[in-house]
Amino acid sequence: MRVIDRLPVKILIGVLTVVLTCMSVTGTNQTAFEEKAFIAGDENLVQVYKMGEQGSLVEAKALPRGTKVTLRDEEPAELDEGRYQRVYLDGDKERYIKPRNLTDRKSKVVREKELYVRTPVTIYQDSEGPEIAGFAPKGTKLQVTGFEGLGKDGAVAKYKVRQADDADAPEGFAYGKYLVKTQEEADANYNENGEYDKAKKAKYGMDLHGGKATELDYYPAERPAIKGTDFCEEARGMYLNYQAALNNDAYLKIIEETNCNAVVIDIKSGILSYESPTAEKLAPTAFKKAHVSLDEYVSAVKEFKDAGIYTIGRITCFSDKYYAKDHPEDCIKSSVSGSDWPSAYSRDVWYYNVALAVEAVQLMDFDEIQFDYVRFPEQAYEMSLDKGTDFRNKYGESKAQAIQNFCFYAADQIHEAGAYFSVDVFGECSDGYVTACGQYWPAISNVVDAISSMPYTDHFGDADTWSEPKAIMSMWAESAAKEQTKIPTPAAARTWITGYNTPFWAPSVTYDEQKLKEQVDALYEAGLEGGFIPWHSASPIETYKLYKGIWDYEK
Numbered sequence: 001m002r003v004i005d006r007l008p009v010k011i012l013i014g015v016l017t018v019v020l021t022c023m024s025v026t027g028t029n030q031t032a033f034e035e036k037a038f039i040a041g042d043e044n045l046v047q048v049y050k051m052g053e054q055g056s057l058v059e060a061k062a063l064p065r066g067t068k069v070t071l072r073d074e075e076p077a078e079l080d081e082g083r084y085q086r087v088y089l090d091g092d093k094e095r096y097i098k099p100r101n102l103t104d105r106k107s108k109v110v111r112e113k114e115l116y117v118r119t120p121v122t123i124y125q126d127s128e129g130p131e132i133a134g135f136a137p138k139g140t141k142l143q144v145t146g147f148e149g150l151g152k153d154g155a156v157a158k159y160k161v162r163q164a165d166d167a168d169a170p171e172g173f174a175y176g177k178y179l180v181k182t183q184e185e186a187d188a189n190y191n192e193n194g195e196y197d198k199a200k201k202a203k204y205g206m207d208l209h210g211g212k213a214t215e216l217d218y219y220p221a222e223r224p225a226i227k228g229t230d231f232c233e234e235a236r237g238m239y240l241n242y243q244a245a246l247n248n249d250a251y252l253k254i255i256e257e258t259n260c261n262a263v264v265i266d267i268k269s270g271i272l273s274y275e276s277p278t279a280e281k282l283a284p285t286a287f288k289k290a291h292v293s294l295d296e297y298v299s300a301v302k303e304f305k306d307a308g309i310y311t312i313g314r315i316t317c318f319s320d321k322y323y324a325k326d327h328p329e330d331c332i333k334s335s336v337s338g339s340d341w342p343s344a345y346s347r348d349v350w351y352y353n354v355a356l357a358v359e360a361v362q363l364m365d366f367d368e369i370q371f372d373y374v375r376f377p378e379q380a381y382e383m384s385l386d387k388g389t390d391f392r393n394k395y396g397e398s399k400a401q402a403i404q405n406f407c408f409y410a411a412d413q414i415h416e417a418g419a420y421f422s423v424d425v426f427g428e429c430s431d432g433y434v435t436a437c438g439q440y441w442p443a444i445s446n447v448v449d450a451i452s453s454m455p456y457t458d459h460f461g462d463a464d465t466w467s468e469p470k471a472i473m474s475m476w477a478e479s480a481a482k483e484q485t486k487i488p489t490p491a492a493a494r495t496w497i498t499g500y501n502t503p504f505w506a507p508s509v510t511y512d513e514q515k516l517k518e519q520v521d522a523l524y525e526a527g528l529e530g531g532f533i534p535w536h537s538a539s540p541i542e543t544y545k546l547y548k549g550i551w552d553y554e555k
Contacts, residue, residue: 037087039067040103042111044154049084049096056080057096064154065109069095069102110147110156114164115179116186117142119217120401122347122409123172127158130354130413132347133172135395135405136163138217139186148173175412177222190218195442195486208436209384210376211398216443217408220489223449224415229367231420231449232310235262235494235531236551239314242266242273242291244539245300252307254544258551262310264370264533265301267360268353269316273297278355286322294363301364312422313366317353318344319373334389336382343392344376344402344438354413361417368420370452371410374403374439375426381436399438407447420449422494427455430479441483442490450492450530453480457519458503466502466509470518473497477526484528492530495523499534499547513547520553529555 039046045062052058057080069087076085076099084096103109116139123134127148136142142161149157156176163169180186189196199213225231238260244251245265254260266273272290274297279287304311321340324331330346331339342349357369376383376391376399383389397405407423414421429441430453445451455476457469465472477495484490497519501507509515520532534550536543 035071035104037069037071037102037104038106038109039063039065039069039097039101040109040111041065041101041154042113046097046101046154048087050094051096057084060095063089063095064152065111066106066150066154069097071102107146109150110144110159112144112159112181115142115144115159115161115181116140116183117174117178118180118186118188119178119219119408120405121174121178122405122412123161123170123174124158125170125172127160127173128416130351130358130409132351132409133170134163135347136161136169136174137395137397139183141165141183142174142179145171147176178408189214190220193486193488202432204433208381208434209399210380210434210436210438210440211400213400213434213440213443215398215401216404216440218442218446218487220487221446223489226367226415226418226420229418229420231492232262232368232531233492234529235310235312235450235492235533236260236553237262237264237312237494237531237533238544238551239264239499239533239535239539240266241269241537241539242297244541245273245304246292246296248300248303250541251539251544252303254541254548254551255307255309258548259553260309260551262312262531262533263304264312264314265304265366267313267315267369268320268356269314269372270319270321272322276356276359278352278359282352282355283320283323283326285325286320289322298364301366305365310367311365312368312370313357313360313364314370314372315353315357315360316373317371318342318349318375319377323349323352330392332377332383332389332391334379334383334386336386336389337377337379341377344374344399344406345391345393345395345397347394350406350409354410357410357414357419358417361414361419366419368422368449369410369414370422370424370450372424374406374423374444375435375437376403378437380438384436399436400434400440400443403438404440404443404447407444411447411449422450422452422491423448424452424454424496427453427459427476429453430455430476430483432479432483441480442486445484445491445493446487446489448491450494451490452494452496452533454496454535455480456496456502456504456535457498463503463508469498469511469515470522473519473522474526477522477528481526481528493523493528494530495528495532496535497523497532499536499543511547513549516547516550517553520550524555 049057050060076083125131125133141164143164146160147156158173162171275290324340411421434440457472
């Protein structure tokens with residue numbers, strides 16, 4: 001008798017069940033083989049397909065690379081004269097995709113091999129942090145060796161790259177938003193609004209050696225919304241030097257009694273306000289000259305934060321005699337002026353100021369960082385005529401290119417740290433030309449969140465006009481408003497107004513609340529509604545009380 005004949009009926013049924021189950025698993029059941037994979041490609045979105053009513057594949061909604069899928073078939077199928085792998089999305093949604101667009105590792109979902117620089121890029125040492133490895137100008141071909149950060153739309157935050165045609169160029173990370181697929185795209189200039197053509201035809205009376213407007217970048221800026229912080233679209237600001245920030249009771253009282261909604265607090269105004277750990281490492285002389293301890297300043301800034309006011313940390317960048325003392329190699333060398341002006345070409349100077357900014361955001365939670373003195377010296381024109389001047393121009397940039405490229409670098413790092421970014425410019429910038437010190441309104445406004453010009457009335461006009469601030473400001477504001485229209489994504493125009501008696505060198509006209517109001521009237525009538533900040537370097541509380549009603553300005 002066979003062994004199977006001796007088995008009880010219940011056991012026999014159990015054996016047959018196991019056998020049939022095994023046959024099913026090794027047969028055609030779709031749950032037999034299951035493996036996780038990721039969609040890959042050299043574009044942000046990858047085309048996938050679904051089965052149509054006629055049994056042929058039709059295009060489905062493209063999916064971002066990096067999307068996780070499940071495979072239940074070991075081999076792709078021959079469909080519509082091609083090989084397609086059947087995959088399943090969350091919820092068991094069935095789709096088909098070409099096998100070359102699948103990978104088993106998330107680190108391999110980005111397939112670009114080379115990219116080109118559309119907007120000049122800083123090459124970073126690491127995927128995070130402001131340390132600079134190098135620079136790649138517009139049109140540079142880059143080899144892609146990796147990536148860091150993949151958005152839900154499949155876009156790469158930063159590519160790991162090296163310059164394709166320069167064996168000595170460092171490898172590092174570059175923001176993907178500035179890179180394109182082809183040389184043609186990289187070499188093109190933004191001209192959708194026709195302003196580039198106008199810039200090419202523009203004629204000026206003389207060459208100020210600041211650079212050409214046509215060398216700058218005007219592609220529409222991507223400005224982030226910082227999580228947990230709304231940008232102050234219309235700032236009614238109060239300027240506070242370090243002493244005012246520390247002795248702040250009277251200032252906080254004015255803020256409480258008015259519609260003042262922002263304070264500009266000095267982080268560095270030639271001298272550091274507090275003992276910064278970054279300065280201790282990078283500029284020890286500046287650290288030693290700092291006014292107060294870090295803890296004192298953190299406590300003072302917190303009082304403004306606790307009052308619910310928008311806090312803006314001000315840093316003077318390229319005017320810093322103490323950094324210059326420690327790093328003469330980073331300073332302009334010229335017989336025209338002393339060698340105590342850190343060069344805007346120097347990447348070490350860039351790094352120092354941005355590292356201070358990032359540190360201030362991390363330690364004091366500033367809502368915004370404002371950079372002042374983002375320029376070359378006032379004697380830049382004369383320096384340029386002096387053949388012996390050494391500007392430390394490592395990358396062959398014009399002055400205006402260096403200033404805009406610094407703004408790109410600073411904006412990216414400050415945004416990443418969690419704050420907004422603004423820059424102060426000369427009132428002269430509204431005149432429509434590239435200044436000798438490298439400032440060009442549209443190029444800066446295109447990058448920053450707020451552009452704060454300084455059209456102080458005693459810098460314009462004469463003794464017959466200082467008592468008529470609205471006339472002076474109206475003339476300036478109309479020009480500034482025109483500069484704002486040259487780009488599709490201008491920054492908020494938040495203007496410094498004259499908050500001191502004029503002229504500053506021999507005061508003869510008292511600037512009271514009415515005279516400040518006239519200046520603001522002129523701004524708003526010209527369409528510059530990003531707000532205002534009265535400037536008085538001493539931050540005198542009695543003067544602020546004299547015109548405190550300005551913060552309750554009504555249009």
